[in-house]
Amino acid sequence: MAKKRNTGYAFSLYQDKEKSPFDRLFDIFKELITHTSGDFDEALDWLEQLDKEYNLTDENYTLEDFVEDLKSKGYIKEEIQPDGSLSQSITAKTERAIRKNALNQIFGKIRKKGTGSHKTKSSGVGDEHTGDLRGFQFGDAIESINITESLKNAHVNHGFEQFSLTEEDLVVEDTHHKAQMSTVLMIDISHSMILYGEDRITPAKKVAMALAELITTRYPKDTLDILVFGNDAWPIQLKELPYLQVGPYHTNTVAGLQLAMDLLRRKRNTNKQIFMITDGKPSCLRMPDGSYYKNSNGLDPFITDKCYTMAAQARKLHIPITTFMIAQDPYLQTFIDQFTQSNRGKAFYTGLDGLGEMIFHDYESNRKKRIR
Numbered sequence: 001m002a003k004k005r006n007t008g009y010a011f012s013l014y015q016d017k018e019k020s021p022f023d024r025l026f027d028i029f030k031e032l033i034t035h036t037s038g039d040f041d042e043a044l045d046w047l048e049q050l051d052k053e054y055n056l057t058d059e060n061y062t063l064e065d066f067v068e069d070l071k072s073k074g075y076i077k078e079e080i081q082p083d084g085s086l087s088q089s090i091t092a093k094t095e096r097a098i099r100k101n102a103l104n105q106i107f108g109k110i111r112k113k114g115t116g117s118h119k120t121k122s123s124g125v126g127d128e129h130t131g132d133l134r135g136f137q138f139g140d141a142i143e144s145i146n147i148t149e150s151l152k153n154a155h156v157n158h159g160f161e162q163f164s165l166t167e168e169d170l171v172v173e174d175t176h177h178k179a180q181m182s183t184v185l186m187i188d189i190s191h192s193m194i195l196y197g198e199d200r201i202t203p204a205k206k207v208a209m210a211l212a213e214l215i216t217t218r219y220p221k222d223t224l225d226i227l228v229f230g231n232d233a234w235p236i237q238l239k240e241l242p243y244l245q246v247g248p249y250h251t252n253t254v255a256g257l258q259l260a261m262d263l264l265r266r267k268r269n270t271n272k273q274i275f276m277i278t279d280g281k282p283s284c285l286r287m288p289d290g291s292y293y294k295n296s297n298g299l300d301p302f303i304t305d306k307c308y309t310m311a312a313q314a315r316k317l318h319i320p321i322t323t324f325m326i327a328q329d330p331y332l333q334t335f336i337d338q339f340t341q342s343n344r345g346k347a348f349y350t351g352l353d354g355l356g357e358m359i360f361h362d363y364e365s366n367r368k369k370r371i372r
Helices: 021-035 040-054 063-072 092-107 147-158 191-197 201-218 238-243 253-265 301-316 330-343 355-366
Strands: 076-080 086-090 118-124 128-135 171-179 181-188 223-229 233-236 271-278 284-286 292-294 321-325 346-349
Touching: 021 040, 021 063, 021 092, 021 201, 040 063, 040 086, 063 076, 092 201, 092 238, 147 171, 181 201, 181 253, 191 201, 201 223, 201 238, 201 271, 201 355, 223 253, 233 253, 253 271, 253 284, 253 301, 271 355, 284 301, 301 330, 321 330, 321 355, 330 346, 346 355
Parallel strands: 181 223, 181 271, 271 321, 321 346
Antiparallel strands: 076 086, 118 171, 128 171, 223 233, 284 292
């Protein structure tokens, strides 16, 4: 039996009659599987506890029926363990459902767009019509000509009796250029992300899943790399997000920034950015000989100075860093202020509830870069 913990959700007896019994349970299951980092048995254990307390099922649809439906619909699979026992785990289909659920929760119902790019402030030959009209210029694409307005011009200039359409009559409609963006999302998985009974990693994980779903559905031409940092930093795949857990790590912010910049150097896009979700306290560095320098007592100038240097390097590479600090300690805010000044980036001091909305807003606003 899993130990009861605060998932941050309150359950009531209300049931949406428009949803099937499976869909109602599946909504809860997706939340639980996120909090248990993909552990199906623990999530099912939680669901059983909630069922006992809130009567989520009845004789017409039981938890056994729900598990069988999960299997038949392809949301879970059975695997034989080395000891011969049978275990159940979630599938890629469930992982996608969790990402979509996170997107809807955090970013709302966002309509998908087929070409996934972002508006810029400059107009010219581009992808999206602005409604602004101008005279035809050499080099304008034929498809940008507004036939209706051009015919009106020809009528005014030549009349119907001697109708003709000349280059001087042609009118084109300006279009917006659309920018591609390469983003690296850094997630702090140090032990402090679950200290004092506050679960900071689950909201961070949800934001990462939602952002990934947003980019793949609305902006498929953009790229998103995700990395985690503790004592070291390493990239993770999208499919690993539901299983992400905090480790017994210190916080090597420098290693995370080094890896983020290495990933972005390989991208051809001119628009690049780093999002960093952290509780703000760097406490570890890897030394040239491979050993680790660690100090959890306050802010160590030897460590923070390295962070400022990395922030300045990113600025020289035209890579802005947006830091989402999910802690309220004044001395940590002072560090983030100086870090942000070194990069000329942005920082948000946010609680866990508003984290997703803030990252979404910043992602959207950062897309509007001027391209000539």
